[in-house]
Amino acid sequence: MPVLIVAVALVGALCLLNLLFALGVIRRLREQTKLIDALYEVVGDMPDAGxxxxxxxxxxxxxxxxxxxxxxxxxxxxxxxxxxxxxxxxxxxxxxxxxxxxxxxxxxxxxxxxxxxxxxxxxxxxxxxxxxxxxxxxxxxxxxxxxxxxxxxxxxxxxxxxxxxxxxxxxxxxxxxxxxxxxxx
Incomplete structure (x- = not known):
């Protein structure tokens, strides 16, 4: 029984760690999207290829x-x-x-x-x-x-x-x- 409790606790901890990593990735993707949008605004003012x-x-x-x-x-x-x-x-x-x-x-x-x-x-x-x-x-x-x-x-x-x-x-x-x-x- 103690082994089962430890296994469940370990799986729970891994799930929590995975959730934290996913939230971090989402935050970084939002930052990257803002940077890409800002770059698009700058590139939009540049002359085109002609x-x-x-x-x-x-x-x-x-x-x-x-x-x-x-x-x-x-x-x-x-x-x-x-x-x-x-x-x-x-x-x-x-x-x-x-x-x-x-x-x-x-x-x-x-x-x-x-x-x-x-x-x-x-x-x-x-x-x-x-x-x-x-x-x-x-x-x-x-x-x-x-x-x-x-x-x-x-x-x-x-x-x-x-x-x-x-x-x-x-x-x-x-x-x-x-x-x-x-x-x-």
Missing amino acids: AGGSGPAAGDTVADFRATTTAGELVARDDLAAASVVAFLAADCKGCHEQLPGFLAWARDQDRGRVLAVVNADGADPRSFVEQLSPVARVVLEGAKPAVARAFKVTSYPQFVVVGPGATVAEVIHAASRLPVGAPA
């Missing part, structure tokens, strides 16, 4: 495009005024869902005519995005052949592109928290 890489870069000229918004408005490259922001989001993108509240809060204080949201609906149902974005932005839905995304050279989501004079890319931003203050509504 001509040799993928994605838009400051100074690129936006290719000609034509698209129809969910409200039936026609949108083309020449309709984008300087300091307009074009948000590229995807309905099946976890990062897009995380960035959406920040983008919506930013867009509420902007001139709706200078905010264009391009939602890639190829992988998931975009209705939630469209419902939330429509009051604060013109919304374009794109599918498997995204004309607007190709015109901007966007290959990943989320991305926020600030349009400069002459339909050039002034800035590429990867986090809604870093969007510039624009023309108020």
Whole structure:
């Protein structure tokens, strides 16, 4: 009987030790996640690869495009005024869902005519995005052949592109928290 008591006590102690190690690992993973998020914020401000890489870069000229918004408005490259922001989001993108509240809060204080949201609906149902974005932005839905995304050279989501004079890319931003203050509504 004393051997059984010692064995149970030993197993209990091992379980407690295992629990403490698991809690320590969880704490470290949370710290690492915060560090990775902070790194993502810093990397989001760095210039992109540009001509040799993928994605838009400051100074690129936006290719000609034509698209129809969910409200039936026609949108083309020449309709984008300087300091307009074009948000590229995807309905099946976890990062897009995380960035959406920040983008919506930013867009509420902007001139709706200078905010264009391009939602890639190829992988998931975009209705939630469209419902939330429509009051604060013109919304374009794109599918498997995204004309607007190709015109901007966007290959990943989320991305926020600030349009400069002459339909050039002034800035590429990867986090809604870093969007510039624009023309108020």
